[in-house]
Amino acid sequence: MNRRQFIQQSTAATALLGMGGIGLQSFNTSKAKKITILHTNDVHSHIDPFGPDHKRNPNKGGVARRATLVESIRKENPNTLLLDAGDIFQGTPYFNYYGGELEFKLMSMLNYDLATIGNHDFDNGIDGLYAQLPHAKFEFVSANYDFTNTVMDTHVKPYKTFIKDGIKIGVFGLGVQLDGLVDKNMYKETVYNDPIEIAQDMSRLLKEEQACDLVICLSHIGYYYRNVPDRVCDLALAKATKDIDLIIGGHTHTFLPKPTIEKNSVGENVLINQVGAYGLYLGKIDFYFEPGKPTKTHGASIIV
Amino acid sequence: MTIKHIFKLYFLVFVFSCNNDLHLSKIEGERIEIDAAIASDSDIENFIKPYRENVNKNLDSVISYAPDTYSKSDGEFNTAIGNLMADAVFEESNPIFNKRTGKTIDLVLLNYGGIRSIISQGNIKIRTAFEVMPFENSVVVVAIKGQQVLQMMDYLSKDKRAHPVSKHLQLSLNKNSEVTKATISGKPIDKGTTYYVATNDYLYNGGDRMDFFHPNDSFYVLDYKIRNVLIDYFKRKDTIRPKRDNRYIKLED
Numbered sequence: 125m126n127r128r129q130f131i132q133q134s135t136a137a138t139a140l141l142g143m144g145g146i147g148l149q150s151f152n153t154s155k156a157k158k159i160t161i162l163h164t165n166d167v168h169s170h171i172d173p174f175g176p177d178h179k180r181n182p183n184k185g186g187v188a189r190r191a192t193l194v195e196s197i198r199k200e201n202p203n204t205l206l207l208d209a210g211d212i213f214q215g216t217p218y219f220n221y222y223g224g225e226l227e228f229k230l231m232s233m234l235n236y237d238l239a240t241i242g243n244h245d246f247d248n249g250i251d252g253l254y255a256q257l258p259h260a261k262f263e264f265v266s267a268n269y270d271f272t273n274t275v276m277d278t279h280v281k282p283y284k285t286f287i288k289d290g291i292k293i294g295v296f297g298l299g300v301q302l303d304g305l306v307d308k309n310m311y312k313e314t315v316y317n318d319p320i321e322i323a324q325d326m327s328r329l330l331k332e333e334q335a336c337d338l339v340i341c342l343s344h345i346g347y348y349y350r351n352v353p354d355r356v357c358d359l360a361l362a363k364a365t366k367d368i369d370l371i372i373g374g375h376t377h378t379f380l381p382k383p384t385i386e387k388n389s390v391g392e393n394v395l396i397n398q399v400g401a402y403g404l405y406l407g408k409i410d411f412y413f414e415p416g417k418p419t420k421t422h423g424a425s426i427i428v
Numbered sequence: 429m430t431i432k433h434i435f436k437l438y439f440l441v442f443v444f445s446c447n448n449d450l451h452l453s454k455i456e457g458e459r460i461e462i463d464a465a466i467a468s469d470s471d472i473e474n475f476i477k478p479y480r481e482n483v484n485k486n487l488d489s490v491i492s493y494a495p496d497t498y499s500k501s502d503g504e505f506n507t508a509i510g511n512l513m514a515d516a517v518f519e520e521s522n523p524i525f526n527k528r529t530g531k532t533i534d535l536v537l538l539n540y541g542g543i544r545s546i547i548s549q550g551n552i553k554i555r556t557a558f559e560v561m562p563f564e565n566s567v568v569v570v571a572i573k574g575q576q577v578l579q580m581m582d583y584l585s586k587d588k589r590a591h592p593v594s595k596h597l598q599l600s601l602n603k604n605s606e607v608t609k610a611t612i613s614g615k616p617i618d619k620g621t622t623y624y625v626a627t628n629d630y631l632y633n634g635g636d637r638m639d640f641f642h643p644n645d646s647f648y649v650l651d652y653k654i655r656n657v658l659i660d661y662f663k664r665k666d667t668i669r670p671k672r673d674n675r676y677i678k679l680e681d
Binding site for chain 2: 154156157171172173183184185186187188189190191192193195214217218220221222226229230233234247291307309337338369380381382383395397399403404405406407408409410411412413414415416417423424425426427428
């Protein structure tokens with residue numbers, strides 16, 4: 125591994141406290157656990173790798189290669205989730221010819237666990253999205269799109285929880301404002317609600333009522349808008365909420381070389397990651413759990 | 429409640445209480461580049477293959493012929509490729525618009541930036557239409573007053589780019605880039621008359637700062653993608669013969 129590593133928050137104490145914790149437990153069957161989160165965003169129908177003559181991304185990307193990579197990671201750690209942050213559709217003739225069928229079928233073959241909905245996923249209208257649902261073996265989450273008066277009603281949940289090796293993971297979805305971005309004839313009666321308010325509700329629900337060990341926001345609201353700094357975005361979302369461990373972003377095609385670490389409303393670390401677009405990269409976040417009580421003074425160490 | 433249920437309940441409590449003794453200790457993040465160093469999964473590859481072959485077969489089907497190579501940089505104020513696109517939008521959209529509304533398109537305006545590729549000499553394929561117009565923009569018709577059409581002329585004279593306009597327009601600028609003549613179908617533009625201008629939804633929504641489409645008397649969505657206009661146009665022509673002409677010119681003396 126030759127990438128540059130540094131420890132964001134020095135917590136040498138964490139390991140010691142953790143070890144000390146074992147002896148204090150009434151039983152010592154707890155073992156260290158690892159949850160791997162893999163993610164893509166804005167793949168935009170890029171099924172084949174870019175050609176050798178492409179100016180920017182020659183020979184990069186490709187679903188069949190991603191499949192090999194995902195499978196090898198799953199083999200190494202079966203407690204893995206594969207997520208997509210939206211804009212699955214639009215960008216190559218595959219979408220024009222098959223309307224998203226191939227994208228959904230391939231994502232199903234790669235065993236995607238969950239996706240959220242991006243603005244371009246409405247490009248064949250909400251009916252066009254609905255028509256492709258039978259090809260998706262994975263589910264969709266969006267907490268701030270209200271689909272009640274549309275054909276998508278009941279087909280998109282606000283959140284979904286998973287249990288992997290006894291660790292409970294809650295994932296909720298967020299979508300970008302559609303007005304001004306997508307033709308109303310396309311999204312029809314889909315109602316957009318404020319992402320931050322919804323995220324505050326969702327994180328409380330997942331952390332407190334659902335008792336999730338990990339809370340992940342699958343967001344298509346965009347990383348940050350330099351020219352419109354007041355627009356809601358993942359950075360603002362991270363700062364305005366609590367109890368979210370990871371925000372997986374999309375929409376702005378932001379190629380983050382490594383996840384961003386932001387402080388939430390109570391001063392805890394939140395990770396934000398986005399892997400650009402077109403399936404050029406796979407994002408990978410590993411969460412390690414160790415026996416022992418968490419400490420108030422030290423959060424988890426973050427190595428990015 | 430059977431013994432089995434109690435056991436299950438006990439098991440659940442046991443599991444959760446164990447989890448309570450776990451804590452998040454470390455997070456590692458990285459991104460992994462997907463490149464040729466990663467072998468393709470053969471099952472996935474085989475699954476994609478028939479789709480790819482079908483798409484390529486269709487994209488590579490020959491639908492017309494280009495006797496020359498046409499580029500949007502071939503002329504300063506109008507180009508053969510731009511004239512072809514604007515006239516194609518008129519020829520393909522007007523019958524639909526006329527059938528739906530009983531009205532006729534007076535003028536087409538597209539944008540220079542909306543021509544995304546050259547048309548190369550030789551066979552024109554469906555792929556050509558995807559190259560020239562990779563975006564999903566579609567034709568809209570806007571009813572605006574002559575006053576706004578004059579604003580459009582002013583915009584064109586100031587922007588000084590070969591935005592595609594249809595054959596109906598005759599716009600002449602003097603050497604100071606002032607409008608000296610502006611007619612539609614041979615008649616001067618009348619401030620009070622309503623004109624039906626076909627454009628794309630991108631420009632209608634304010635793209636390229638073309639803000640003369642609002643307010644408008646009426647607005648029609650034809651559900652007709654510009655790319656499909658081009659495909660239909662190419663299919664009707666055995667050989668395209670686009671020409672640079674005098675529809676938009678600047679006189680230097």
